[in-house]
Amino acid sequence: MKKLLIIKIIALMIGLSSISYAQIVIVVNKSNPLNEISINELKQIFLAQRTSFQNGKSIELAEYAKSKPKFYDQLFGWTVLKIKKHWMGLIFSGMHSSTPKEFKLASELIEYIQNNDGVIGFMDLSEVDKRVKTLLINGKSVNNRDYPLQ
């Protein structure tokens, strides 16, 4: 009984550690000329301060539900509740039209980005595939030790 409990605790710890090390990647449509983004640009985009890519194309934001808490915590030190309140302020003040589109399944998010060239989103590295392009952040790839979102 005691051994079982210890095994369960260890399994839980392994599970938690794998969650905490899940890396987040920024993904765009493959036709997007962007290959790299700075962390400051990323912040400005996900606060809806920047609403166009450098080529003038309007930005549409997409969120992967599972990665949201970690992404907003790493990017701003904010909870999901706090970012939602920020969006309410933007919409009710007339500065923006809609909140980011949220996806519960990674496959749906990938499909959406594949079919819409103005979308930028985030998701777990483990669930990304070749149908979308992964951006470098501050010139660092996700495998780099200094990658900002880990």
Added chain:
Amino acid sequence: MKLQFCKILLMCLVFALSVSNAQENKFHINGFFDFEAEVSNKDAAGKNWTFDQHHLNIITNYLIDDHFRVSSEIEWEHGPLFSSSSSSGNIYLAKAFLEYKHSDALLIRAGKFLSPFGIYNERHDATPTFLSSFLPQSIYGNQEQSIGGKGRLFAKHSTGVQLLGSLFWDNMSLKYQVYLSNGRGPNENEKDNNSNKGIGWRIVFSPIGQELSFGSSFYSDRNGNASNTLQTTIGFDVEYNFADEHIEAEYFIPKLEKVDGQGNPNGKFRTVNGYYLLGAYTFLERVTPFIRFERFDSDVDIESNTETITTIGINYSVTSSVFLKAEMQLFGFQKSLLENYELFVTSIAVAF
């Protein structure tokens, strides 16, 4: 007339909802609702518990393409009822504008918009976005105008054109809004009743990202509702918004032209000032106690006429869209005719 307006509005909404299903990414409907209960020891009426279905606002946005957007907001305030025998509450168009986006650095708006003034005027009644049930009255309250009557000491709404945009340098940003309008008047959304236009601007500078911002606002017009008196208001604000801590403060100085015995502007001015400070801390992600202190001086040349409001409250996020609030407001008056009193307010605010 107003009943007809309501019917047309309802039809528009039903139509809009059907359109929204067809054009999911182009048409967006949002809004907010709030409901209050309050009691005070101000007077006999205040001692009765009062319920108030304060706001129901519907906001629509239609994205015509990558550059053009039409935005609108309609407010139903205090559960409006209009019939042949009685009327109460208000229904009005809070904003309706066309926006053209050239780039993030330059957008142009034309129509009716909420004047960009201070931290809150553009959000105006959107109670889900602020901690207290009420906006700080020192800045956003209805105050005495030049010839009596009450109103904000800047135009809450403006009908005209607005240029706005954001500029970026690394983690710094500068947002600007500049506008030209009819100014205030008896029919300000249709006709300017004097030759002077309302002008205003707001800039917000964020030096280290989203955590800290400094803002300044300006508004000036000849108020057609107050004998075309010249009114000019300048304001400053600061917001510090870290993970769990939130601090904000606003200060404004309106100057209102006085009138002579015949009710004509006489070139002399009454200077007003007001400010508030707010501090809040969020714990357990959802619970945010806050304290706010406000001071308002309706004429700096007259002594002992300041008013203060101290608000101590708590805001609880039931979900990410539903907020419960409770607060005590302590009103203090230097004027000998007015007695201090307390107001207790509890409310629920919903965003959708």
